[in-house]
Amino acid sequence: MNEMFVTLGTWNWLIFGIILMALELIAPGVFLFWLGLAALLTGLISFAYTPSWQVQILMFAAFAVVAVPVWRRLARNNATDGADSPFLNKRADALVGRVFTLEKPIVDGTGTVRIDDTVWRVAGPDAPAGSRVKIVQADGARLTVAAA
Incomplete structure (x- = not known):
């Protein structure tokens, strides 16, 4: 198991991010998208700076934790978009x-x-x-x- 983490590299994060985003298309729920985005960001940062596997996992965890409030804020803003057409499903x-x-x-x-x-x-x-x-x-x- 330790060997798997030691070989954790940039391409692994990018592939993991793409897999998570593809799973989001198969089983929509909007949550896997944000985890995939966190993995892609970790992979992109690993291109410029080659951190240890411990730092990579911490970066992924930090991006994933930050993604939750961002997702909630975006979902809340989209929920109020229907306010401009209050009779959408209430024709009568x-x-x-x-x-x-x-x-x-x-x-x-x-x-x-x-x-x-x-x-x-x-x-x-x-x-x-x-x-x-x-x-x-x-x-x-x-x-x-x-x-x-």
Whole structure:
């Protein structure tokens, strides 16, 4: 085992880094990428400066430990990127406050309204077809309306 560490060289780190990054492609989880990057950095530094195997392992460990907070910070920044489109998976919620024309009259509290290429069921006070209604609430695929 000691012989393996003594022969630890630059190419071994570069190959190890590439293998880790390839494993990331096979089993995505974003964590192996950062360990692969740490191995590549250790290999690149070993090109310029030939440290002992103990220093190489310490460099790899240090880069791997530093990579975790960097990864968390990047993941946190990417998680907030969806803030610019808050209704991405809530199409009905995006309709609240808008005014549309009834396609079919609201009779006994139920009618329909056409929004773009979709017909939505609406609930609200009775109103004739062609009336303008304002959407006041979205509950799944059913919209609650009031006279506009």
